[in-house]
Amino acid sequence: MKRISFPLSTLRLPAVLAGLFVIQNEIFNLFVHFPANPYLFQFIFITFSLGMFLYGPSALFQKTGKMIYLSIISLFVALLFISQALYFSYFGGFMQASAFTYADQTGAIKSTIVKLIKPILVFFLLQFFVIALWIFLEKKRKIAKTVLIKTEKIGLALFLFFTGLFSYGLVLFGDGNGWKKVTNFSQTLRELNSFTFSPTDKIQRTGIFNYYASDVVGFIFRKTKLTEEDIALVQAWKQNIPGAGKSEYFGAAKGKNLIIVQFESLENVVLFQKLNGEEITPNLNKLAKEGFYFNNYYTQVGPGNTADAEFVTMNSLYALPNTVAFVDFAHNHYNALPELLTQNGYSTYSLHADVPTFWNRSNIYPELGYETSITKSDFVIPKNSGFEMLSDEEFFTQSLSKMKDFPSPFMATFITLSSHTPFLIPEKDQTLVFPENSPFNETQKNYLQSIHYSDQALGKFIKVLKENGEYEKSLIAVYGDHGSLTGLGNILGASESKVFPELRSSIEGSVPLIILETSLPGKTYDIPGSHLDFYPTIANLLGVTPKAALMGQDLLGKNHQVTIRDSYSRAITTILTPAIAYKNFNEAGTFETGTCLKMPEQKTTPLADCKNIYMNETTATNASDLIVKGNLAATLLFDK
Ligand code: GP9
Numbered sequence: 297m298k299r300i301s302f303p304l305s306t307l308r309l310p311a312v313l314a315g316l317f318v319i320q321n322e323i324f325n326l327f328v329h330f331p332a333n334p335y336l337f338q339f340i341f342i343t344f345s346l347g348m349f350l351y352g353p354s355a356l357f358q359k360t361g362k363m364i365y366l367s368i369i370s371l372f373v374a375l376l377f378i379s380q381a382l383y384f385s386y387f388g389g390f391m392q393a394s395a396f397t398y399a400d401q402t403g404a405i406k407s408t409i410v411k412l413i414k415p416i417l418v419f420f421l422l423q424f425f426v427i428a429l430w431i432f433l434e435k436k437r438k439i440a441k442t443v444l445i446k447t448e449k450i451g452l453a454l455f456l457f458f459t460g461l462f463s464y465g466l467v468l469f470g471d472g473n474g475w476k477k478v479t480n481f482s483q484t485l486r487e488l489n490s491f492t493f494s495p496t497d498k499i500q501r502t503g504i505f506n507y508y509a510s511d512v513v514g515f516i517f518r519k520t521k522l523t524e525e526d527i528a529l530v531q532a533w534k535q536n537i538p539g540a541g542k543s544e545y546f547g548a549a550k551g552k553n554l555i556i557v558q559f560e561s562l563e564n565v566v567l568f569q570k571l572n573g574e575e576i577t578p579n580l581n582k583l584a585k586e587g588f589y590f591n592n593y594y595t596q597v598g599p600g601n602t603a604d605a606e607f608v609t610m611n612s613l614y615a616l617p618n619t620v621a622f623v624d625f626a627h628n629h630y631n632a633l634p635e636l637l638t639q640n641g642y643s644t645y646s647l648h649a650d651v652p653t654f655w656n657r658s659n660i661y662p663e664l665g666y667e668t669s670i671t672k673s674d675f676v677i678p679k680n681s682g683f684e685m686l687s688d689e690e691f692f693t694q695s696l697s698k699m700k701d702f703p704s705p706f707m708a709t710f711i712t713l714s715s716h717t718p719f720l721i722p723e724k725d726q727t728l729v730f731p732e733n734s735p736f737n738e739t740q741k742n743y744l745q746s747i748h749y750s751d752q753a754l755g756k757f758i759k760v761l762k763e764n765g766e767y768e769k770s771l772i773a774v775y776g777d778h779g780s781l782t783g784l785g786n787i788l789g790a791s792e793s794k795v796f797p798e799l800r801s802s803i804e805g806s807v808p809l810i811i812l813e814t815s816l817p818g819k820t821y822d823i824p825g826s827h828l829d830f831y832p833t834i835a836n837l838l839g840v841t842p843k844a845a846l847m848g849q850d851l852l853g854k855n856h857q858v859t860i861r862d863s864y865s866r867a868i869t870t871i872l873t874p875a876i877a878y879k880n881f882n883e884a885g886t887f888e889t890g891t892c893l894k895m896p897e898q899k900t901t902p903l904a905d906c907k908n909i910y911m912n913e914t915t916a917t918n919a920s921d922l923i924v925k926g927n928l929a930a931t932l933l934f935d936k
């Protein structure tokens with residue numbers, strides 16, 4: 297019996313092509329302006345393995361078969377690199393499989409394709425040249441030819457398969473926790489999700505091909521087709537939604553500009569707190585007194601943090617547990633607030649000083665209805681500012697001069713950055729003085745410093761708006777995107793009387809919402825609300841009516857309630873209404889593992905009293921997920 301083996305020399309050409317493939321991957325990264333790659337070794341290793349995986353099987357063929365195989369792979373490689381590069385030039389983001397669900401978008405790109413072609417793209421065709429040269433040298437007998445027999449071919453196929461498996465295994469499980477990752481799936485999901493926040497990060501680690509491959513695999517396995525039962529569940533939810541009605545403030549800000557500030561990691565618990573007699577957030581405190589202040593308002597984020605806050609706020613749909621709608625459902629048709637305002641004659645802008653690919657914003661923003669995105673490259677980071685990213689102060693100042701050119705009425709969403717974890721701002725900007733025996737650890741102190749700094753930046757922004765007359769012409773909303781995860785709430789929130797002990801763990805999820813408009817009186821609202829309620833509330837104030845049914849309710853209307861789920865298990869962890877509250881401390885719990893409380897007395901009451909609302913909310917949250925997964929936001933919901 298013959299031994300299973302193969303001469304390695306047959307892999308010389310695939311190895312050369314795989315080497316070229318590594319270089320092409322790096323050229324792609326340069327083309328899309330990535331900074332120096334911090335994961336260079338991993339990147340070379342995995343792109344080389346993929347190159348071998350793609351070109352290696354050519355050794356199984358001879359003559360014409362080999363030519364055909366190599367031409368197909370080379371063409372595939374060239375097409376993928378070039379189409380991703382062209383897509384990036386056009387959209388400022390990376391192409392996702394879901395983009396092809398709608399022909400209208402690819403149509404738009406076709407017309408400008410010619411303009412986007414650049415000489416650098418020739419690099420992605422070099423494999424054809426290498427193959428031609430190799431064949432020429434083989435013919436001239438400068439390179440020896442090896443022909444494999446059957447058993448050697450099996451050996452080669454097994455070799456390629458196992459090296460491929462090994463390489464990918466190493467990337468996914470190579471941190472020594474391999475088996476744990478398999479057994480503790482929900483933790484693995486968390487880690488993989490922390491990987492999805494930035495395509496840049498993913499592409500720098502594994503290359504554009506692997507990014508696209510994982511996107512395609514995700515797209516194929518994602519359940520997007522709804523069953524009849526699913527549709528029936530969504531319909532059942534729709535029939536039960538309480539009529540939103542029109543609050544007494546309907547149209548109070550009609551025709552005004554809309555300025556939104558999504559404030560990074562801003563927790564409600566820091567407002568009105570003092571250190572050595574000095575307020576931590578003097579400007580927010582002032583604004584909270586000047587306008588409507590919702591102090592029982594909650595974030596609804598899932599694994600998508602900032603992006604989920606934007607998603608929930610702009611769509612009035614729940615964030616998806618286990619995955620990030622901004623990433624996996626960027627190409628849905630939504631019915632978001634920016635789109636509604638565009639249809640009502642507004643020009644719509646988003647402003648954020650990060651790269652547009654972060655959280656896949658460049659792909660989803662047009663779907664949300666933003667006409668213009670102002671991003672990192674539109675701002676100038678002053679030399680020696682000490683900030684790693686553009687500081688919030690510069691962000692607001694530079695944005696103010698851009699705002700002068702926005703035709704009215706406009707909607708402008710500002711997303712701040714300076715108070716982002718790990719909350720490190722330059723020493724000169726850390727102006728809070730902590731008392732000697734302050735109870736805070738280093739991270740908590742850094743957090744408070746960064747919030748204090750960003751509060752000042754916001755204060756200056758509002759001051760200029762007042763000076764240049766913009767304040768009078770605008771409806772302004774400021775809210776926190778999510779908590780700080782520093783455990784600060786347990787220290788600062790301990791004396792909070794409005795939060796009863798059973799719900800104390802929700803303190804970090806409590807973010808402030810402040811709404812300002814010259815005709816609105818200063819007023820604090822204790823009613824429970826969440827990011828989900830932003831869209832209906834703002835639409836009513838502006839006097840525009842959303843075309844579709846929304847998950848949230850007008851905070852200035854009659855119905856108030858908040859339902860919060862665990863980001864991964866989907867279990868409902870909290871329900872708050874003015875009359876009743878439900879809390880489940882078990883992350884993956886069922887209804888029975890929870891506690892029911894009568895509000896506002898905060899007294900335990902039989903669990904059965906919470907059953908109805910729990911069932912209704914289970915239907916609503918499930919319906920929301922189905923609406924996103926089944927891409928129903930702009931269709932099914934329209935016939936409200
Ligand atoms: C980056 C910023 C931070 O663009 O939005 O996002 P986060 O890490 O909080 O999700």
Ligand code: MN
Pocket residue numbers: 560561601602603777778
């Ligand atoms: Mn954030």
